[in-house]
């Protein structure tokens with residue numbers, strides 16, 4: 001059986017005081033949670049603050065990005081050893097907000113800004129390999145744009161991203177990997193993907209994984225859904241056999257709503 005996971009992606013939110021307050025509130029409520037792994041992914045500036053708040057709990061810490069070199073002249077980047085030294089066990093890789101794959105509704109994100117982040121399938125693969133080599137659990141995000149869905153390209157785009165991310169990864173190393181299916185049009189929009197459709201795409205991801213690392217390993221890998229997960233839809237999402245948890249943005253920024261999601265995930269399987 002795959003243990004469910006609820007991961008909170010705080011994105012570029014929370015200064016250190018706010019991060020402390022939020023993490024303490026979640027830890028007080030769900031620090032001893034069982035039946036669900038909980039991961040908090042604050043901005044890099046708050047990693048050690050959150051680590052202190054979740055000490056001696058069942059909650060673990062994740063970063064939002066990693067660079068594959070260990071050290072050197074890479075201004076602004078963070079390496080695997082640095083993340084480990086902050087207490088991270090997980091790292092999000094290839095989030096659509098870093099792949100430069102924002103939906104066209106995001107008018108603030110001009111093509112120039114998209115290029116600033118600019119993760120590609122190739123960089124996602126390098127980051128995934130770097131995370132594994134340092135013993136960090138990668139949470140690899142994949143998902144189609146609204147235009148790609150409308151043009152019937154969802155399956156091709158998603159399976160292509162999975163195959164590219166996993167290139168060169170040995171089956172023995174792949175078991176710890178977590179995938180997150182995040183349709184870009186559902187992120188931060190309040191428009192959740194229909195639970196059965198999300199389950200279908202997660203099933204496609206698992207079959208694609210089986211082609212990369214074998215069926216046995218693919219059965220072990222947890223696949224999360226992300227994109228406007230909230231209390232109102234978490235139960236139907238978690239009831240789906242291929243969905244093993246959630247990667248949550250907005251609803252992870254309030255302790256009460258995130259704790260509801262954790263409770264639903266823990267009760268789901």
Ligand code: PGA
Pocket residue numbers: 009182186187188189190226227228229247248249250251
């Ligand atoms: P959301 O974000 O829950 O705010 O839609 C999810 C994500 O981007 O991981």
